Amino acid sequence: MKSYLAIDIGASSGRHIVGYMRDGELVTEELYRFPNGMDTVDGHLVWDTDRLFSEVKAGLKIALAKYPDLVSLSIDTWGVDYALLRGDKEVKPIYAYRDSRVEKPIEEVHKIIPFAELYSRTGIQFNTFNTIYQLYADKLAGRLEGVTDFLMLPEFLMYKLTGKKVKEFTEATTTGLVNSETLEFDREIWARLGLPETLIAPINAPGTLVGRLKPEVAREVGGDLDVVLCATHDTGSAVEAIDMETTAPYISSGTWSLLGVKTPKAITDEKSRESDYSNEGGVGYNRYQKNITGMWIIQSLRREMCPDTSWGEIADMAATSSFAEVFDVNAPVFMAPDSMKGAIYDYFESRGLPTPACDADYFNAAYVSLAVGYKRAIDDLEANTGRTYTEIYIVGGGAKNGYLNALTEKHTGKRVVALPIEATAIGNLKIQMKR
Secondary structure (H helix, E strand, O other): OOEEEEEEEOOOEEEEEEEEEEOOEEEEEEEEEEEOOOEEEOOEEEEOHHHHHHHHHHHHHHHHHHOOOOOEEEEEEOOOOEEEEEOOEEEOOEEOOOOOOOHHHHHHHHHHOOHHHHHHHHOOOOOOOOHHHHHHHHHHOOOOOOOOEEEEHHHHHHHHHHOOOOEEHHHHHHHOOEOOOOOOEOHHHHHHHOOOHHHOOOEEOOOOEEEEOOHHHHHHHOOOOEEEOOOOEHHHHHHHOOOOOOOOOEEEEOOEEEEEEEEOOOOOOHHHHHOOOEEEEOOOOEEEEEEEEOHHHHHHHHHHHOOOOOHHHHHHHHHOOOOOOOOOOOOHHHOOOOOHHHHHHHHHHHOOOOOOOOHHHHHHHHHHHHHHHHHHHHHHHHHHHOOOOOEEEEEOHHHHOHHHHHHHHHHHOOEEEEEOOOHHHHHHHHHHHOO
16 A cells, blocks of 8 residues: 655644545545744744754654655645755744835835736735745845755755755745746846846756655654655645536635636736736646635634634634624735734724624624635636636635635625645645656
8 A cells, every 4th residue: 555645834733644545535644733833033933944844753753653665755835935055054044924024125126126027927916925025135134145045945844854955836936936937937037136046946846756865864753755746835735636527716725815716827917916816836737816814814813812712612703793894804914913803903993993892703803804805806816817607615724614614605606615624735645646
């Protein structure tokens, strides 16, 4: 029996899931789960990659103990974040995408290359955290001096396992530095911004072999196996897990909600730019999608107001509220506020709107606002593609939320097909199995 390991790391947790085929069906088993989150160091939000790598090895050791004949593993994470290397030494800190260091760099980048031109070249929607702005911030801070490599986080973790520096397509397309026609790094963007072109490396497709474990890692974890590239951007893997009879919109619902549809190639016209639609790599197709702030708002409210309350109880609480004022979930004030409750209250109060009176009101406002955000995105999607859709497929943690699914059906007018599966891990596994 051939078995495979998916290591799926999100911004709030990671998991090690083994998969194998039995009687023509994919069987999965979660063997290890660990918490994740940003740390605050010297006023900045950063990732503790030493801790992440320790968790990767801890779960791998458990997996090899139970499945000693594992064929391969692959790692996926969120997009845009990366590690800089000088030779084999990483440059610390490794900043998290919610850090606020990019305000000046964004202005400087757009003076050199207006955003409209950037979009026409890359097809990537504007987000303050896009890799292009983070790298330019590194340039202004002198952090690129002597740097030999930049690896996106899943690439970095696989490098730590194997000693091989290999770049992957779906993750590369989240950077805002890949040309949407050539599907390679856009050298003109790099040159005009004065970013070191020595950091440009070939981009590899999902399914490419990275290498075997380093001897010292193999000894530590108790075995050896191939390390391969999946669609290392978690949404890329999640979309691979969705079985659709026809092409339909999807929502990968987690900390972020990624709403989109498969297209043969990037769509980079003015309507797409104005409606903040992005074009990211898929496995043989383009993902025309929009980043919508997702469960992050609800996660933050829970952490602040009722950390011991279950997600089911929170949904039930929200359903008791008649407060249905709507806020823009993508407004910058909700990116990383000191108090999410305070940010929501201020949003309504500053506009002369009714304000939430209790915890249930805050949660209901968040759920309703998220469903309305989906409706607006679907409306734009249909206008931009010239197609009308009748259903939406939802995967990820948010697919388990019956209350949010009902609100999504109500506000979008589309039938929701909820697939409460570990979609990212399943897509990761499927890609490994196709090698």
